[in-house]
Amino acid sequence: MSTKPKLAVFKFASCDGCQLTLLDAEDELLDIAGALDIACFLEASSRVVPGPYDVALVEGSITTPHDAERIREVRRQSKYLVAIGACATAGGIQALRNWADSQEFLAAVYARPDYIETLATSTALADHVTVDFELRGCPINRGQLVEVIAALVAGRRPRTPNHGVCLDCKRRGTVCISVARGVPCLGPVTQSGCGAICPAYDRGCYGCHGPAPQANVASLAEHWVRSGAGPAQLVPLLRNFNGFTPEFRRVSDELAARLAATE
Amino acid sequence: MPDLLLQKGDLQLLFDRLSGDGFRLVGPTVSQEAIVYDEIASVGDLPRGWTDVQAPGSYRLEPRSDEAFFGYVVGPHSWKKYLFPPLATLLTADRTDSGWAMHAPPEPTEKYAFIGVRACELAAIKVQDRVFLEGAYVDPIYKARRDRCFIVAVNCTQAAATCFCTSMNTGPRCQAGFDLALTELSAAFIVEAGSDSGRQVCGQLPLREATPAERAAAEAARAQAVAGISKRLETEGIRDLLLTNLEHPRWADVAARCLSCANCTMVCPTCFCSSVGEVTDLKGDHVERQRQWDSCFNVDFSRMNGGVVRNDVRSRYRQWLTHKLASWIDQFGQSGCVGCGRCITWCPVAIDLTEEVAALREPGP
Ligand code: SF4
Ligand code: SF4
Numbered sequence: 001m002s003t004k005p006k007l008a009v010f011k012f013a014s015c016d017g018c019q020l021t022l023l024d025a026e027d028e029l030l031d032i033a034g035a036l037d038i039a040c041f042l043e044a045s046s047r048v049v050p051g052p053y054d055v056a057l058v059e060g061s062i063t064t065p066h067d068a069e070r071i072r073e074v075r076r077q078s079k080y081l082v083a084i085g086a087c088a089t090a091g092g093i094q095a096l097r098n099w100a101d102s103q104e105f106l107a108a109v110y111a112r113p114d115y116i117e118t119l120a121t122s123t124a125l126a127d128h129v130t131v132d133f134e135l136r137g138c139p140i141n142r143g144q145l146v147e148v149i150a151a152l153v154a155g156r157r158p159r160t161p162n163h164g165v166c167l168d169c170k171r172r173g174t175v176c177i178s179v180a181r182g183v184p185c186l187g188p189v190t191q192s193g194c195g196a197i198c199p200a201y202d203r204g205c206y207g208c209h210g211p212a213p214q215a216n217v218a219s220l221a222e223h224w225v226r227s228g229a230g231p232a233q234l235v236p237l238l239r240n241f242n243g244f245t246p247e248f249r250r251v252s253d254e255l256a257a258r259l260a261a262t263e
Numbered sequence: 264m265p266d267l268l269l270q271k272g273d274l275q276l277l278f279d280r281l282s283g284d285g286f287r288l289v290g291p292t293v294s295q296e297a298i299v300y301d302e303i304a305s306v307g308d309l310p311r312g313w314t315d316v317q318a319p320g321s322y323r324l325e326p327r328s329d330e331a332f333f334g335y336v337v338g339p340h341s342w343k344k345y346l347f348p349p350l351a352t353l354l355t356a357d358r359t360d361s362g363w364a365m366h367a368p369p370e371p372t373e374k375y376a377f378i379g380v381r382a383c384e385l386a387a388i389k390v391q392d393r394v395f396l397e398g399a400y401v402d403p404i405y406k407a408r409r410d411r412c413f414i415v416a417v418n419c420t421q422a423a424a425t426c427f428c429t430s431m432n433t434g435p436r437c438q439a440g441f442d443l444a445l446t447e448l449s450a451a452f453i454v455e456a457g458s459d460s461g462r463q464v465c466g467q468l469p470l471r472e473a474t475p476a477e478r479a480a481a482e483a484a485r486a487q488a489v490a491g492i493s494k495r496l497e498t499e500g501i502r503d504l505l506l507t508n509l510e511h512p513r514w515a516d517v518a519a520r521c522l523s524c525a526n527c528t529m530v531c532p533t534c535f536c537s538s539v540g541e542v543t544d545l546k547g548d549h550v551e552r553q554r555q556w557d558s559c560f561n562v563d564f565s566r567m568n569g570g571v572v573r574n575d576v577r578s579r580y581r582q583w584l585t586h587k588l589a590s591w592i593d594q595f596g597q598s599g600c601v602g603c604g605r606c607i608t609w610c611p612v613a614i615d616l617t618e619e620v621a622a623l624r625e626p627g628p
Binding site: 028031032035146149150153154159161162163164166167170171172173174175176177178179180181182185187188189213214215216219220222223 | 294295296297299320321322323324338339340344349350519520521522523524525526529530540543544545546547555556557558561562563575576608609610611612613
């Protein structure tokens with residue numbers, strides 16, 4: 001019997017992009033396959049070895065009663081559970097439903113809404129089970145995923161920095177697009193992990209890796225409002241892949257209330 | 264040596280001379296809607312006809328009405344990115360049958376000529392020299408680059424709204440620490456040599472002695488920069504002011520605005536903090552020890568066994584400002600601030616350290 005750690009990959013409500021990152025780790029894939037027994041990874045192979053597993057990488061958010069049951073089973077079967085991606089760590093873009101009436105959506109989309117069983121919200125795995133490690137991002141970063149796997153194989157803590165995106169812009173010499181062009185950018189309050197890609201391509205940060213620790217989102221939003229950006233622009237910026245995290249949610253709710261008051 | 268005159272059309276000859284001596288030219292150039300420092304090939308890469316308009320939290324690149332080569336102030340980059348690189352490999356190690364084989368990275372071979380260094384930046388390089396070269400430990404990465412660089416300074420002939428070098432006694436006139444210093448006039452540069460290598464280069468350029476009228480014109484151009492400075496930092500008793508007001512209510516006030524995003528420390532030409540970590544391959548057979556720019560504004564920067572020491576924005580902003588303006592004096596015998604104004608311009612929420620200090624001078628309510 002193999003003594004290599006048994007790895008399983010599971011998917012909930014998600015786009016598959018984060019699991020694809022594992023397949024995308026082409027340079028490391030052979031080493032990963034050598035170091036781990038990939039016991040369940042449906043995107044790569046139909047071979048499924050039953051649990052328990054040493055490590056589970058779990059993608060996706062919890063959006064149905066069935067999901068809520070299944071994540072508990074995954075937890076029971078897994079020694080070390082890693083939530084991967086914004087869906088699994090924050091509810092994902094589909095958490096936009098949390099501000100709307102999901103029954104209304106069902107009625108608009110499906111001919112027979114009564115066939116569909118869904119929860120009113122899309123929520124993070126940690127809202128349902130204990131999560132051992134959260135790897136953020138929409139999608140996750142390949143280098144960070146390899147780091148997490150390398151750390152698990154070596155039996156050490158993964159090293160995924162939690163500082164803001166600005167540090168990465170500065171290290172790579174990107175000129176701040178917020179200061180030099182007045183573009184609202186979530187970089188100062190967003191956790192690093194992407195390598196600060198968007199500002200290097202003239203776009204403000206979308207907050208893909210979620211709020212940085214102790215993020216002062218309210219001050220950043222106030223500054224934009226003073227500089228002339230209205231809540232109508234700022235609310236959608238904050239309600240994105242990580243919009244339902246408490247830090248982003250609190251401020252987008254405040255701005256939305258202000259917007260409603262002026263309408 | 265008397266002041267000399269270099270016709271603008273001959274500026275390229277200076278660049279050719281330096282390239283011919285094996286220097287890689289680094290200087291101002293327009294990129295990403297700003298005037299940045301990057302490798303340049305010829306005078307054609309200089310930001311001729313461009314300027315910067317700066318205010319707290321705001322920088323705009325704008326065209327000038329003339330063709331000045333150096334008609335701007337300081338931008339988002341500083342020379343520290345060449346002397347103290349943002350990412351450096353300190354050592355690599357490979358697992359072998361007989362244990363770990365360690366390798367020091369190769370010595371850098373490139374030598375830089377910095378074109379357009381301002382007085383506050385000369386002062387900032389001096390501050391970092393003190394940190395990296397003059398203490399008990401000499402940083403070999405900084406030293407290798409610093410020993411070999413050639414500095415062409417440029418005297419400012421205008422100031423930004425964020426400049427306060429006059430408060431810090433660092434400018435705007437370049438006094439020392441350069442090989443050559445230029446003052447830009449409309450058709451020529453007045454050239455001063457500040458070192459033997461500078462004088463040697465002068466000897467190989469078609470220069471003539473400046474006339475009294477040309478020297479007066481240079482003096483007048485430099486006076487415009489002094490006249491343009493409106494910002495002031497009162498430094499009288501600043502060390503004691505900061506260190507005896509650690510519980511002043513202003514710290515909580517600034518913490519409510521500060522994002523702890525670290526931009527101020529990254530753009531500051533004197534901030535020198537870094538963190539060192541090991542990066543391994545998946546098998547753990549190859550390890551690189553890397554040093555990266557880091558900042559006292561990052562939560563994990565003060566993480567020690569047992570937890571984070573400065574676990575809120577208030578304590579981190581206070582750490583930065585008191586170090587920069589007060590305990591730096593105890594540590595290095597001078598202020599850590601040269602008055603370049605970068606931290607004011609590049610703060611995404613327009614926090615201005617001179618205003619914070621002024622508020623700390625007022626008794627709390
Ligand atoms: S003072 Fe400004 S630039 Fe510095 S950490 Fe605070 S918000 Fe960021
Ligand atoms: S503290 Fe600010 S003004 Fe002073 S040297 Fe640093 S960036 Fe320039």
